[in-house]
Amino acid sequence: xxxxxxxxxxxxxxxxxxxxxxxxxxxxxxxxxxxxxxxxxxxxxxxxxxxxxxxxxxxxxxxxxxxxxxxxxxxxxxxxxxxxxxxxxxxxxxxxxxxxxxxxxxxxxxxxxxxxxxxxxxxxxxxxxxxxxxxxxxxxxxxxxxxxxxxxxxxxxxxxxxxxxxxxxxxxxxxxxxxxxxxxxxxxxxxxxxxxxxxxxxxxxxxxxxxxxxxxxxxxxxxxxxxxxxxxxxxxxxxxxxxxxxxxxxxxxx
Amino acid sequence: xxxxxxxxxxxxxxxxxxxxxxxxxxxxxxxxxxxxxxxxxxxxxxxxxxxxxxxxxxxxxxxxxxxxxxxxxxxxxxxxxxxxxxxxxxxxxxxxxxxxxxxxxxxxxxxxxxxxxxxxxxxxxxxxxxxxxxxxxxxxxxxxxxxxxxxxxxxxxxxxxxxxxxxxxxxxxxxxxxxxxxxxxxxxxxxxxxxxxxxxxxxxxxxxxxxxxxxxxxxxxxxxx
Numbered sequence: 001x002x003x004x005x006x007x008x009x010x011x012x013x014x015x016x017x018x019x020x021x022x023x024x025x026x027x028x029x030x031x032x033x034x035x036x037x038x039x040x041x042x043x044x045x046x047x048x049x050x051x052x053x054x055x056x057x058x059x060x061x062x063x064x065x066x067x068x069x070x071x072x073x074x075x076x077x078x079x080x081x082x083x084x085x086x087x088x089x090x091x092x093x094x095x096x097x098x099x100x101x102x103x104x105x106x107x108x109x110x111x112x113x114x115x116x117x118x119x120x121x122x123x124x125x126x127x128x129x130x131x132x133x134x135x136x137x138x139x140x141x142x143x144x145x146x147x148x149x150x151x152x153x154x155x156x157x158x159x160x161x162x163x164x165x166x167x168x169x170x171x172x173x174x175x176x177x178x179x180x181x182x183x184x185x186x187x188x189x190x191x192x193x194x195x196x197x198x199x200x201x202x203x204x205x206x207x208x209x210x211x212x213x214x215x216x217x218x219x220x221x222x223x224x225x226x227x228x229x230x231x232x233x234x235x236x237x238x239x240x241x242x243x244x245x246x247x248x249x250x251x252x253x254x
Numbered sequence: 255x256x257x258x259x260x261x262x263x264x265x266x267x268x269x270x271x272x273x274x275x276x277x278x279x280x281x282x283x284x285x286x287x288x289x290x291x292x293x294x295x296x297x298x299x300x301x302x303x304x305x306x307x308x309x310x311x312x313x314x315x316x317x318x319x320x321x322x323x324x325x326x327x328x329x330x331x332x333x334x335x336x337x338x339x340x341x342x343x344x345x346x347x348x349x350x351x352x353x354x355x356x357x358x359x360x361x362x363x364x365x366x367x368x369x370x371x372x373x374x375x376x377x378x379x380x381x382x383x384x385x386x387x388x389x390x391x392x393x394x395x396x397x398x399x400x401x402x403x404x405x406x407x408x409x410x411x412x413x414x415x416x417x418x419x420x421x422x423x424x425x426x427x428x429x430x431x432x433x434x435x436x437x438x439x440x441x442x443x444x445x446x447x448x449x450x451x452x453x454x455x456x457x458x459x460x461x462x463x464x465x466x467x468x469x470x471x472x473x474x475x476x477x478x479x
Contacts, residue, residue: 082339168339168340173333175332176332209257214258214260214262216421217329218348218421233431234428237426241422241423
């Protein structure tokens with residue numbers, strides 16, 4: 001559009017708000033002055049600076065969470081125009097108006113757009129998504145990793161625990177305890193590491209408990225939704241292979 | 255741990271034995287197309303002449319079907335479809351797999367009631383099953399019901415094979431999953447075509463059986479209505 005009067009242009013927002021974890025959600029509309037290059041975070045900052053809704057009433061500023069502002073921390077994930085994504089990377093110029101902003105309600109809502117992603121960090125603890133090298137003496141250098149392997153493993157390490165894949169998954173909901181794609185992909189990452197591999201079975205067994213890998217229903221939304229382009233479904237299928245192998249080995253006592 | 259094994263058993267039983275029986279059923283039906291009423295009768299009789307047929311049925315059809323069906327309903331109940339947000343091919347297949355599972359569950363119960371249960375009750379003999387189908391197929395509503403049931407079962411079978419390959423870690427990367435998608439969807443079309451061809455073949459008058467049998471069939475139909 002060849003809009004010349006850019007200064008007077010407004011951007012309309014419909015934001016789903018919630019005052020506390022127990023209260024009912026409601027929507028509030030905002031009309032904000034357009035500025036070139038603005039994104040959803042800068043719009044929320046504008047509301048914070050001048051908390052007046054579309055009706056001209058003074059209101060409480062909308063709460064949200066954000067840190068890095070460059071799509072690497074995962075804190076500002078929210079549902080924007082129906083799709084879960086990072087607010088800092090959601091440019092207003094690329095969005096259809098009115099812009100609908102909601103919290104990712106797969107997670108408990110703390111307030112407004114702030115959600116509690118504790119379950120994801122608990123999932124990483126459950127699957128032991130780390131490499132245990134702590135001890136009382138120097139263990140020396142570990143085995144080396146092939147460059148080729150490092151390259152694809154690096155892609156998996158881009159996961160920022162943002163929760164978009166869980167929000168996109170039809171099997172992560174109140175009726176299941178499915179751990180979600182992110183933690184499964186981390187098991188693949190740490191099982192691929194030459195030192196991490198030494199504890200591979202522990203991670204596989206964690207995923208073979210209730211709410212583990214069996215919860216995947218192959219809808220494959222996660223791989224399409226992931227903002228970092230992590231091959232989540234390849235990770236899930238690979239861990240399917242590893243857990244299946246582990247199951248047979250354990251039966252046979254190998 | 256229990257969840258992992260119960261889901262794995264569900265997945266395994268879907269292929270062994272259920273998918274194999276499904277193919278067997280398709281071939282038996284297709285003998286009606288290939289060799290007519292007598293051919294179909296021979297195929298049914300051959301299958302039922304297998305030694306220990308009761309135990310074969312129990313172990314390789316009844317129990318697996320019950321487990322796969324009931325556990326499958328639970329899986330369907332646990333899902334929260336989101337096609338409105340993710341209108342994607344794989345997500346459609348995920349959703350249709352659950353919908354077709356429920357449709358197939360209902361269809362199989364009814365189909366068993368009309369055929370196998372009537373044989374067990376002594377209302378119909380194995381030789382007369384072609385006649386039973388001959389009575390059902392000309393009725394538009396029941397024909398529609400059978401077509402819907404068959405298409406659902408065929409989709410569930412073919413797409414189930416695709417997800418079986420993923421769930422057991424056989425097709426891992428995107429390319430293998432894409433190729434297996436083509437193969438499984440091709441299988442869906444082929445199997446549906448063969449089942450439907452057999453279904454319409456049952457319209458042929460050669461499947462009509464003696465009057466006494468038709469009466470027995472009528473009682474079934476009356477119960478149904």
